[in-house]
Amino acid sequence: MHTVVCIKQVPDTAEVRIDPERGTLVREGVPGILNPLDAHAIEAAVALRERLGGRVTALSMGPPQAEQALREAVARGCDRAVLLTDRAFAGADTWATSCTLSRAVRALGDVRLIVCGKQAIDGDTAQVGPGLAALLDWPQATYVRRIVEASTAALVVERMTDYGDEALRVPLPAVLTVLKDLNSPRLPSLVGCMRARRCEVPRWGLRQIGGDAARLGLNGSPTRVVRVFAPPRRADCVRWTDDPEAAAAALVGALRKRGAIG
Numbered sequence: 001m002h003t004v005v006c007i008k009q010v011p012d013t014a015e016v017r018i019d020p021e022r023g024t025l026v027r028e029g030v031p032g033i034l035n036p037l038d039a040h041a042i043e044a045a046v047a048l049r050e051r052l053g054g055r056v057t058a059l060s061m062g063p064p065q066a067e068q069a070l071r072e073a074v075a076r077g078c079d080r081a082v083l084l085t086d087r088a089f090a091g092a093d094t095w096a097t098s099c100t101l102s103r104a105v106r107a108l109g110d111v112r113l114i115v116c117g118k119q120a121i122d123g124d125t126a127q128v129g130p131g132l133a134a135l136l137d138w139p140q141a142t143y144v145r146r147i148v149e150a151s152t153a154a155l156v157v158e159r160m161t162d163y164g165d166e167a168l169r170v171p172l173p174a175v176l177t178v179l180k181d182l183n184s185p186r187l188p189s190l191v192g193c194m195r196a197r198r199c200e201v202p203r204w205g206l207r208q209i210g211g212d213a214a215r216l217g218l219n220g221s222p223t224r225v226v227r228v229f230a231p232p233r234r235a236d237c238v239r240w241t242d243d244p245e246a247a248a249a250a251l252v253g254a255l256r257k258r259g260a261i262g
Contacts, residue, residue: 098131
């Protein structure tokens with residue numbers, strides 16, 4: 001069974017800064033990392049391969065440096081990796097990203113399952129997985145926290161909802177988005193790291209996946225990010241380090257002074 005894991009290289013959130021003049025993220029000098037939730041998607045795909053056989057392909061859309069995240073996916077157990085990189089893909093919103101990834105999945109040819117992390121920590125939209133399912137016209141199960149049964153014909157999964165857990169039987173081909181509750185990702189092995197260093201990561205552009213450039217990248221994005229900004233500081237932080245009774249009395253006094261309490 002051929003499984004595709006869609007992953008993303010994201011800025012390290014501990015290093016993210018915002019340019020106050022332009023209102024954009026400062027990416028220069030900010031290290032890129034594998035989206036943390038995608039590690040759980042990789043583990044799910046590799047574990048299913050160990051149970052059912054087949055192979056796992058890691059797929060990502062991004063600039064050339066995103067190859068680093070794909071090599072990490074190979075080190076974690078994926079069999080191969082493909083990077084989608086082309087100026088025609090730049091500036092894509094979640095819809096155009098889903099379009100690009102779906103074209104690549106069709107180009108791969110024999111995919112039976114797509115696994116994605118619940119969401120990326122930079123955009124936090126959780127829209128690409130469902131977008132893929134819609135464009136491919138495949139069934140989907142989102143927020144999967146447990147895979148109960150697995151075969152090459154269907155999966156039985158448990159997913160989280162606002163009203164409790166829900167069990168679904170999902171016929172393949174299908175799309176899953178998974179939670180971190182699903183598993184504990186394995187660390188890259190020495191053999192895996194050596195294989196990741198040696199492996200070829202093909203770079204596919206518009207020519208390889210086909211499609212209309214007007215529907216991809218910025219041209220195919222119905223939404224735009226107009227501005228990114230840090231919220232202004234609304235209050236100073238006051239910290240009392242006295243004993244609890246004195247700190248409580250100081251807090252009450254400060255609240256009374258501001259008219260928050262009588």
